Amino acid sequence: MSDDTTSLDDPFRVRAARLATAATPFLAVALAILLAAAVSALLILLAGANPVTAFGAIWQGAFGTPRRIASGFAKATPYLLCGVGIALCFRARIINIGGEGQIALGGLGATWLALAVPLATPWLAIPFALVAGAAFGLLWASLAAVLHVTRRVHEVLVTLLLNFVAILLVSQALHGAIGEVGAGFPQSALLPQAFWLPKILPNTDLHIGILIAVVLAIAAHVLLWRTSFGFSIRLLGASRRATNYAGYSPDRITYLVMAIAGALAGLAGAIQVLGIHLRLIEGYSDGLGFVSVAIALLGGINPLGLIPASLFFGFLEVGALSMQRQMGVPSSLVSVMEGITMLFILAAMAHSGRKGQV
DSSP states (O other): OHHHHHHHHHHHHHHHHHHHHHHHHHHHHHHHHHHHHHHHHHHHHHTTSOHHHHHHHHHHHHHSSHHHHHHHHHHHHHHHHHHHHHHHHHHTTOOOOOHHHHHHHHHHHHHHHHHHSOOOOHHHHHHHHHHHHHHHHHHHHHHHHHHHHHHOOOHHHHHHHHHHHHHHHHHHHHTTTTBOTTOSSSBBOOOOGGGSOOBSSTTSSOBTHHHHHHHHHHHHHHHHHHSHHHHHHHHHHHOHHHHHHTTOOHHHHHHHHHHHHHHHHHHHHHHHIIIIISSOBTTTTTTHHHHHHHHHHHTTTOTTTHHHHHHHHHHHHHHHHHHHHHHOOOHHHHHHHHHHHHHHHHHHHHHHTOOOOO
């Protein structure tokens, strides 16, 4: 009788153990958020503000009105797109930190096409502009891949330095060919209305870019886990020798995954220009690429995991900025709070010991 009971209990014990293993990372992240909130509360207190009031301001700033909720989704959009591309690179053990420059050039490509090609119908103008932005990002990332593969320049170095070159190219364009004459700040002229992304909610920042980003994140997940190419990406990340033995070309995989990442980052830049600013502005991409690196890690370098990770940070950013305006705390404190939250979550994920699957 006892043997039968034990045999019946074993499946339940195995299932319970699997559930506990799956829940461990989520519990670790939840604990990390609580610890980050505690440290942030201490910093707010040292700044002379009431932590309870401050956290209330963050919540109201992020979710208080439909307009603020829309802003959170809009903030998350470029992080999701760029982060998915970076996550694919990280899966192949390619440390691509060039999202900043690829986003900048993506916005430049979309702006150039919108100002140079007179298209009056949105169903034609918007896709062309988005493709132009993605193409500019793809070409810039491909340049980094060529330098890495042919000259063996480390990808961290080449992608980092190309960020600065891309930002200078955008600045040069705004001070020259596409700059608005007489403007007090380096920016292009307002783009033709046919190129503006349609709004999901009128009179808010929420545009169709978030839908594009979610669809592409799902597509990237399918690519990574349901295709031969996705397997080759994961295999390269696990072992270069095994990749060669299996008949895949590591250099070809590097070219392709960097091109995909560049296209996604360039698309993110185009969406920011066509959906938020409606013109190209100097410095519009500042911080987007580097934050996307952290968000790729927060999402466990899994395209689907990046959806909640980017939304979390998008709403956190909107709420923290609202707190700054309401409470009068220094803007640097907002950046410190965001950085602490990322640091604690990344530490928790590392401690939980999650391992990639090939």
